[in-house]
Amino acid sequence: MKLIHLSDLHLGKRVNEFSMLEDQQYILAEILGIIDREAPDGVLIAGDVYDKSVPSAEAVSLLDDFLVRLSGRNLQVFVISGNHDSPERMAFGGRLMEGSGVHLAPVYGGRVEPITLTDGYGPVNLYLLPFLKPAHVRRWFPQREIATYTDALAAAIEAMEVDTAGRNVLVTHQFVTGAARCDSEEVSVGGSDNVDVSVFDSFDYVALGHIHGPQRVGRDTVRYCGTPLKYSFSEAGQQKSVTVVELGAKGDVAVRTVPLTPMRDMAELKGTYETLTFRGFYEGTGYPGDYVHITLTDEEDIPDAVSKLRVIYPYLMKLDYDNARTRAGTVVDGPEDRENKSPLELLEEFYEKQNGRPMEEAQRAFARDLMEHIWEGEA
Structure with missing residues (x-):
C-alpha cells in the first residue's frame, strides 16, 4: 500500500507581512502532479492545515479546491487538526465527506476508531489522532494521572487497543523529543510539549506533523514530512519534499521523499550595498525572484535602503546590518528573534x-x- 504523507500546509500564512497564498496554490498544484505520478492509495495530512484557528476565506477556498481535486483521484484522504487549527472547524462536514473518500478526524472524544484499507497483504488500520494537550485527554481518563504530553499520548493510544499483529498507521501532530525545530514553529514553555517516541511502538508508520523540517525521529518509520514551503529563513537551506510511504507485508515499510520546487525560494544575502546592487552579482541568479533576507555590511546606514533594494529584489522580506555598531550590541533584537x-x-x-x-x-x-x-x- 502506498501513502503520501503531507503536513503543515499553514494555508493563509503571512511571512514578514507577505501573503503566501499564491505560493501555496502553486505548491499544492505541484503536489497534485506528484500524486498523479505516484498513484497512491491514500494521502495523509498531519495537521496545521490552516495557519490560524479562524482561517481567512481565501485559505478555506484553497483547501476546498485541494480536497475536491484529491477526491476526484480515486484515493482516500485522511486529515487531522494541528495546534494551529480549530478541531471543531476542521471536523465540520466530516461524516458527509466520507462518501467522497475524505476522512476528517473528529474532535477527540476519548477513543479513536481505525479506518481500514485493504491491499494484497490484507488490512491496514489508520488511526487519526489530532493535536492533543494533557487537558484534552485528562477528562476522558479521570482515574489516571496525566501530567505530561507523553502521559496524554500514552493514554490515548492505549485506549485504541491496537492489534500489533496487523499493520497500523498513526497520523498525529505533536512535538516528539529529539526533533529539530525551526524558527517558524510555535515554541512552548520549557519544552513542556515533548512526547517520548516510545509511545508510538505499536505502529508500523507514524505520520507526524508540527515540525517544519523533514526528518526521522527515533526510527525511520516515525517521521515528520515537513512543510511544503519555507516559512522562515532558518529553513532557507532545507530541501522541501513530499514523503512517500510503501507498506508491504508486516514489518516491511519503505520511506522515500520526492523534492518540491517552490514558485519563489528563500535566500539570505550578505554584503555591502554596492556589492548587492552590482548587476554582475545578481544577474543570472534567482535572487531577484526569491524571498530574501539581506544583511548589509556598510558601516553607515543606507538612506531608504528597503525601497532602493526592492527595485532589484521585490520580495525583500527582511533587512538588517552587520557592522561595528551592531556587533557592539546597540541594536535591539528584531521581531523574528523574539518570536524564536x-x-x-x-x-x-x-x-x-x-x-x-x-x-x-x-x-x-x-x-x-x-x-x-x-x-x-x-x-
Whole structure:
C-alpha cells in the first residue's frame, strides 16, 4: 500500500507581512502532479492545515479546491487538526465527506476508531489522532494521572487497543523529543510539549506533523514530512519534499521523499550595498525572484535602503546590518528573534534588564510552573 504523507500546509500564512497564498496554490498544484505520478492509495495530512484557528476565506477556498481535486483521484484522504487549527472547524462536514473518500478526524472524544484499507497483504488500520494537550485527554481518563504530553499520548493510544499483529498507521501532530525545530514553529514553555517516541511502538508508520523540517525521529518509520514551503529563513537551506510511504507485508515499510520546487525560494544575502546592487552579482541568479533576507555590511546606514533594494529584489522580506555598531550590541533584537524565544526566556531577559541580575532558580521554577498552568488553562 502506498501513502503520501503531507503536513503543515499553514494555508493563509503571512511571512514578514507577505501573503503566501499564491505560493501555496502553486505548491499544492505541484503536489497534485506528484500524486498523479505516484498513484497512491491514500494521502495523509498531519495537521496545521490552516495557519490560524479562524482561517481567512481565501485559505478555506484553497483547501476546498485541494480536497475536491484529491477526491476526484480515486484515493482516500485522511486529515487531522494541528495546534494551529480549530478541531471543531476542521471536523465540520466530516461524516458527509466520507462518501467522497475524505476522512476528517473528529474532535477527540476519548477513543479513536481505525479506518481500514485493504491491499494484497490484507488490512491496514489508520488511526487519526489530532493535536492533543494533557487537558484534552485528562477528562476522558479521570482515574489516571496525566501530567505530561507523553502521559496524554500514552493514554490515548492505549485506549485504541491496537492489534500489533496487523499493520497500523498513526497520523498525529505533536512535538516528539529529539526533533529539530525551526524558527517558524510555535515554541512552548520549557519544552513542556515533548512526547517520548516510545509511545508510538505499536505502529508500523507514524505520520507526524508540527515540525517544519523533514526528518526521522527515533526510527525511520516515525517521521515528520515537513512543510511544503519555507516559512522562515532558518529553513532557507532545507530541501522541501513530499514523503512517500510503501507498506508491504508486516514489518516491511519503505520511506522515500520526492523534492518540491517552490514558485519563489528563500535566500539570505550578505554584503555591502554596492556589492548587492552590482548587476554582475545578481544577474543570472534567482535572487531577484526569491524571498530574501539581506544583511548589509556598510558601516553607515543606507538612506531608504528597503525601497532602493526592492527595485532589484521585490520580495525583500527582511533587512538588517552587520557592522561595528551592531556587533557592539546597540541594536535591539528584531521581531523574528523574539518570536524564536520561549515566554520563559523573554521573562528572564526582562527581569535581568529591570533588576541588573539574573533570576534565581526558585524564581525561574515558579515562573515556569505558572506559565505551564496558564498554558493548560487555554485548552
